[in-house]
Amino acid sequence: MPQNSVQHQAHRIVWVDVLRFIAIFMVICIHCSDPFNVSPEARSNPEFNFWGSFYGSFLRPCVPLFVMITGLLLLPVKMKLEDFYKKRLLRIAVPFLIWSVLYNLFPWITGVLGLSPTIISDVFAYASPDASQSFADAMKNIALIPLNFNTYTVPMWYLYMLIGLYLYMPFFSAWIEKSNLKQKKIFLGIWAFTLFLPYAYEFISPQLFGICAWNSFGTFYYFAGFNGYLLLGYYLAKDVKLWSWGKALAISIPLFIIGYMAPTSDLKP
Secondary structure (H helix, E strand, C coil): CCHHHHHHHHHHHHHHHHHHHHHHHHHHHHHHHCHHHHCHHHHCCHHHHHHHHHHHHHHCCHHHHHHHHHHHHHCCCCCCHHHHHHHHHHHHHHHHHHHHHHHHHHHHHHHHCCCCCHHHHHHCCCCCCCCCCCHHHHHHHHHCCCCCCCHHHHHHHHHHHHHHHHHHHHHHHHHHHHCCHHHHHHHHHHHHHHCCHHHHHHHCCCCCCCCECCECCCCCHHHCCCHHHHHHHHHHHHCCCCCCHHHHHHHHHHHHHHHHHCCCCCCCC
Protein backbone atom coordinates (compact mmCIF):
# COMPACT_ATOMS: atom_id res chain seq x y z
CA MET A 1 0.00 0.00 0.00
CA PRO A 2 1.43 3.44 -0.93
CA GLN A 3 2.66 5.55 1.96
CA ASN A 4 0.17 8.37 1.30
CA SER A 5 -2.71 5.84 1.38
CA VAL A 6 -1.49 4.49 4.71
CA GLN A 7 -1.26 8.00 6.14
CA HIS A 8 -4.75 8.84 4.87
CA GLN A 9 -6.15 5.66 6.43
CA ALA A 10 -4.43 6.41 9.77
CA HIS A 11 -5.72 10.00 9.68
CA ARG A 12 -9.26 8.75 9.06
CA ILE A 13 -9.08 6.30 11.96
CA VAL A 14 -7.91 9.04 14.34
CA TRP A 15 -10.66 11.37 13.07
CA VAL A 16 -13.33 8.71 13.59
CA ASP A 17 -12.06 8.02 17.12
CA VAL A 18 -12.31 11.72 17.96
CA LEU A 19 -15.83 11.85 16.54
CA ARG A 20 -16.79 8.76 18.54
CA PHE A 21 -15.46 10.40 21.73
CA ILE A 22 -17.53 13.52 21.02
CA ALA A 23 -20.66 11.41 20.45
CA ILE A 24 -20.09 9.47 23.68
CA PHE A 25 -19.63 12.70 25.62
CA MET A 26 -22.84 14.07 24.09
CA VAL A 27 -24.78 10.95 25.12
CA ILE A 28 -23.60 11.33 28.73
CA CYS A 29 -24.56 15.00 28.74
CA ILE A 30 -27.96 14.44 27.17
CA HIS A 31 -28.84 11.85 29.79
CA CYS A 32 -27.94 14.43 32.42
CA SER A 33 -30.29 16.98 30.83
CA ASP A 34 -33.21 14.61 30.19
CA PRO A 35 -34.51 14.65 33.79
CA PHE A 36 -35.11 18.38 33.34
CA ASN A 37 -37.42 17.55 30.45
CA VAL A 38 -39.33 14.50 31.65
CA SER A 39 -39.76 14.63 35.43
CA PRO A 40 -42.99 16.30 36.65
CA GLU A 41 -41.03 18.47 39.08
CA ALA A 42 -38.79 19.86 36.36
CA ARG A 43 -41.59 20.36 33.84
CA SER A 44 -43.54 22.37 36.42
CA ASN A 45 -40.57 24.75 36.62
CA PRO A 46 -40.36 26.74 33.33
CA GLU A 47 -36.74 27.70 33.92
CA PHE A 48 -35.62 24.10 34.51
CA ASN A 49 -37.56 22.91 31.48
CA PHE A 50 -36.13 25.70 29.31
CA TRP A 51 -32.52 24.91 30.12
CA GLY A 52 -33.14 21.18 29.83
CA SER A 53 -34.53 21.73 26.34
CA PHE A 54 -31.78 24.23 25.50
CA TYR A 55 -28.96 21.80 26.24
CA GLY A 56 -30.87 18.68 25.19
CA SER A 57 -31.60 20.01 21.70
CA PHE A 58 -27.95 20.91 21.22
CA LEU A 59 -26.91 17.34 22.06
CA ARG A 60 -29.47 15.44 19.94
CA PRO A 61 -27.05 14.73 17.04
CA CYS A 62 -25.28 12.13 19.22
CA VAL A 63 -27.29 9.10 18.03
CA PRO A 64 -27.19 10.03 14.32
CA LEU A 65 -23.42 10.47 14.70
CA PHE A 66 -23.11 6.94 16.10
CA VAL A 67 -25.15 5.50 13.24
CA MET A 68 -23.11 7.41 10.67
CA ILE A 69 -19.91 6.06 12.23
CA THR A 70 -21.39 2.56 12.01
CA GLY A 71 -22.08 3.02 8.31
CA LEU A 72 -18.63 4.50 7.74
CA LEU A 73 -16.82 1.60 9.41
CA LEU A 74 -18.97 -1.40 8.47
CA LEU A 75 -20.28 -0.69 4.97
CA PRO A 76 -19.96 -2.46 2.70
CA VAL A 77 -20.17 -5.69 4.71
CA LYS A 78 -17.41 -8.04 3.58
CA MET A 79 -18.13 -10.88 6.00
CA LYS A 80 -20.45 -13.84 5.48
CA LEU A 81 -23.94 -13.24 6.74
CA GLU A 82 -23.69 -15.69 9.66
CA ASP A 83 -20.22 -14.42 10.64
CA PHE A 84 -21.38 -10.80 10.61
CA TYR A 85 -24.40 -11.57 12.77
CA LYS A 86 -22.34 -13.67 15.17
CA LYS A 87 -19.69 -10.99 15.63
CA ARG A 88 -21.87 -7.88 15.68
CA LEU A 89 -25.03 -9.08 17.40
CA LEU A 90 -23.29 -11.04 20.16
CA ARG A 91 -21.07 -8.06 20.94
CA ILE A 92 -24.08 -5.97 21.93
CA ALA A 93 -26.55 -8.68 22.96
CA VAL A 94 -24.67 -9.81 26.08
CA PRO A 95 -24.20 -6.38 27.75
CA PHE A 96 -27.69 -5.40 26.56
CA LEU A 97 -29.27 -8.35 28.39
CA ILE A 98 -27.14 -7.97 31.52
CA TRP A 99 -27.94 -4.28 32.00
CA SER A 100 -31.59 -4.71 31.09
CA VAL A 101 -31.96 -7.39 33.76
CA LEU A 102 -30.14 -5.31 36.38
CA TYR A 103 -32.23 -2.22 35.67
CA ASN A 104 -35.45 -4.21 35.96
CA LEU A 105 -34.32 -5.82 39.21
CA PHE A 106 -33.54 -2.46 40.81
CA PRO A 107 -37.12 -1.72 42.03
CA TRP A 108 -37.33 -5.16 43.67
CA ILE A 109 -33.91 -4.68 45.31
CA THR A 110 -35.06 -1.37 46.81
CA GLY A 111 -38.02 -3.23 48.32
CA VAL A 112 -35.75 -5.93 49.77
CA LEU A 113 -33.64 -3.20 51.37
CA GLY A 114 -36.75 -1.57 52.80
CA LEU A 115 -36.34 1.64 50.85
CA SER A 116 -39.20 3.92 49.84
CA PRO A 117 -40.56 3.49 46.28
CA THR A 118 -39.83 7.17 45.68
CA ILE A 119 -36.13 6.31 45.33
CA ILE A 120 -37.02 4.50 42.09
CA SER A 121 -38.26 7.70 40.44
CA ASP A 122 -35.15 9.47 41.77
CA VAL A 123 -33.00 7.05 39.77
CA PHE A 124 -35.30 6.53 36.78
CA ALA A 125 -36.83 9.80 35.61
CA TYR A 126 -39.74 8.11 33.84
CA ALA A 127 -40.77 5.91 36.78
CA SER A 128 -43.82 6.57 38.92
CA PRO A 129 -43.23 7.73 42.55
CA ASP A 130 -45.26 4.70 43.69
CA ALA A 131 -43.63 2.17 41.35
CA SER A 132 -44.03 -1.51 42.16
CA GLN A 133 -41.26 -3.19 44.14
CA SER A 134 -42.57 -6.72 43.71
CA PHE A 135 -40.42 -9.57 42.42
CA ALA A 136 -43.25 -10.75 40.15
CA ASP A 137 -43.37 -7.41 38.32
CA ALA A 138 -39.58 -7.43 37.95
CA MET A 139 -39.73 -10.91 36.39
CA LYS A 140 -42.53 -9.83 34.07
CA ASN A 141 -40.45 -6.90 32.83
CA ILE A 142 -37.42 -9.16 32.36
CA ALA A 143 -39.50 -11.65 30.35
CA LEU A 144 -40.57 -8.84 28.02
CA ILE A 145 -36.99 -7.66 27.31
CA PRO A 146 -36.90 -9.36 23.85
CA LEU A 147 -40.02 -7.41 22.86
CA ASN A 148 -39.41 -3.85 24.04
CA PHE A 149 -37.84 -1.51 26.58
CA ASN A 150 -39.81 -0.17 29.53
CA THR A 151 -39.74 2.61 32.11
CA TYR A 152 -36.48 1.34 33.62
CA THR A 153 -34.68 0.60 30.36
CA VAL A 154 -35.56 3.64 28.24
CA PRO A 155 -31.92 4.18 27.10
CA MET A 156 -31.97 0.67 25.66
CA TRP A 157 -34.16 1.87 22.77
CA TYR A 158 -30.90 2.57 20.97
CA LEU A 159 -29.84 -1.07 21.10
CA TYR A 160 -33.18 -2.28 19.73
CA MET A 161 -32.64 0.13 16.85
CA LEU A 162 -28.99 -0.92 16.40
CA ILE A 163 -29.90 -4.61 16.34
CA GLY A 164 -32.37 -3.82 13.56
CA LEU A 165 -29.69 -1.99 11.59
CA TYR A 166 -27.28 -4.91 11.99
CA LEU A 167 -29.94 -7.31 10.72
CA TYR A 168 -30.52 -5.02 7.74
CA MET A 169 -26.94 -4.07 6.86
CA PRO A 170 -25.79 -7.16 4.90
CA PHE A 171 -28.72 -6.73 2.50
CA PHE A 172 -28.34 -2.94 2.29
CA SER A 173 -24.63 -3.51 1.70
CA ALA A 174 -25.32 -5.52 -1.45
CA TRP A 175 -27.11 -2.52 -2.98
CA ILE A 176 -24.38 -0.09 -1.88
CA GLU A 177 -21.69 -2.15 -3.63
CA LYS A 178 -23.69 -2.23 -6.89
CA SER A 179 -25.02 1.34 -6.84
CA ASN A 180 -23.28 4.32 -8.39
CA LEU A 181 -22.78 7.79 -6.93
CA LYS A 182 -25.91 9.20 -8.58
CA GLN A 183 -28.11 6.45 -7.15
CA LYS A 184 -26.75 7.05 -3.65
CA LYS A 185 -27.44 10.77 -3.97
CA ILE A 186 -31.02 10.10 -5.08
CA PHE A 187 -31.57 7.77 -2.13
CA LEU A 188 -30.15 10.33 0.30
CA GLY A 189 -32.26 13.07 -1.27
CA ILE A 190 -35.51 11.13 -0.81
CA TRP A 191 -34.44 10.15 2.71
CA ALA A 192 -33.68 13.80 3.56
CA PHE A 193 -37.20 14.68 2.40
CA THR A 194 -38.67 12.14 4.84
CA LEU A 195 -37.01 13.99 7.73
CA PHE A 196 -39.53 16.79 7.18
CA LEU A 197 -42.59 14.51 7.11
CA PRO A 198 -43.30 14.86 10.88
CA TYR A 199 -43.98 18.54 10.20
CA ALA A 200 -46.34 17.62 7.36
CA TYR A 201 -48.18 15.12 9.58
CA GLU A 202 -48.50 17.75 12.31
CA PHE A 203 -49.47 20.82 10.30
CA ILE A 204 -51.19 19.35 7.23
CA SER A 205 -52.65 15.93 8.02
CA PRO A 206 -51.57 12.78 9.87
CA GLN A 207 -52.80 10.77 6.89
CA LEU A 208 -50.55 11.58 3.96
CA PHE A 209 -49.01 9.52 1.16
CA GLY A 210 -51.28 6.52 1.74
CA ILE A 211 -51.03 6.41 5.54
CA CYS A 212 -54.40 5.65 7.08
CA ALA A 213 -56.06 3.66 9.88
CA TRP A 214 -55.21 0.34 8.23
CA ASN A 215 -51.85 1.21 6.68
CA SER A 216 -48.80 2.69 8.43
CA PHE A 217 -46.48 2.14 5.46
CA GLY A 218 -46.76 5.29 3.37
CA THR A 219 -45.07 6.18 0.10
CA PHE A 220 -41.73 7.12 1.65
CA TYR A 221 -41.68 4.54 4.45
CA TYR A 222 -38.94 2.47 2.84
CA PHE A 223 -36.59 5.44 2.60
CA ALA A 224 -37.15 6.69 6.16
CA GLY A 225 -35.41 5.88 9.41
CA PHE A 226 -31.85 5.49 10.64
CA ASN A 227 -30.79 3.55 7.54
CA GLY A 228 -30.31 6.94 5.88
CA TYR A 229 -27.65 7.82 8.46
CA LEU A 230 -25.89 4.54 7.68
CA LEU A 231 -25.61 5.49 4.04
CA LEU A 232 -24.80 9.13 4.85
CA GLY A 233 -21.82 8.11 6.99
CA TYR A 234 -20.53 5.85 4.23
CA TYR A 235 -21.19 8.46 1.53
CA LEU A 236 -19.44 11.33 3.31
CA ALA A 237 -16.37 9.21 4.05
CA LYS A 238 -16.03 7.31 0.79
CA ASP A 239 -17.69 9.31 -1.99
CA VAL A 240 -17.21 12.96 -1.02
CA LYS A 241 -13.94 14.79 -1.49
CA LEU A 242 -12.44 16.17 1.71
CA TRP A 243 -13.72 19.69 2.35
CA SER A 244 -11.65 22.51 3.72
CA TRP A 245 -12.49 23.65 7.25
CA GLY A 246 -13.92 26.89 5.88
CA LYS A 247 -16.32 25.14 3.50
CA ALA A 248 -17.32 22.54 6.11
CA LEU A 249 -18.13 25.20 8.73
CA ALA A 250 -19.90 27.46 6.22
CA ILE A 251 -22.29 24.64 5.33
CA SER A 252 -22.66 22.78 8.62
CA ILE A 253 -23.13 25.68 11.06
CA PRO A 254 -26.19 27.23 9.30
CA LEU A 255 -27.74 23.77 8.89
CA PHE A 256 -27.15 23.00 12.56
CA ILE A 257 -28.71 26.29 13.64
CA ILE A 258 -31.79 25.65 11.48
CA GLY A 259 -32.18 22.16 12.93
CA TYR A 260 -31.57 23.41 16.45
CA MET A 261 -34.22 26.12 16.20
CA ALA A 262 -36.89 23.95 14.57
CA PRO A 263 -39.69 22.95 16.99
CA THR A 264 -39.92 19.20 17.56
CA SER A 265 -41.41 18.59 21.02
CA ASP A 266 -44.98 17.89 19.88
CA LEU A 267 -44.32 16.34 16.49
CA LYS A 268 -45.38 12.80 15.74
CA PRO A 269 -42.53 10.50 14.71
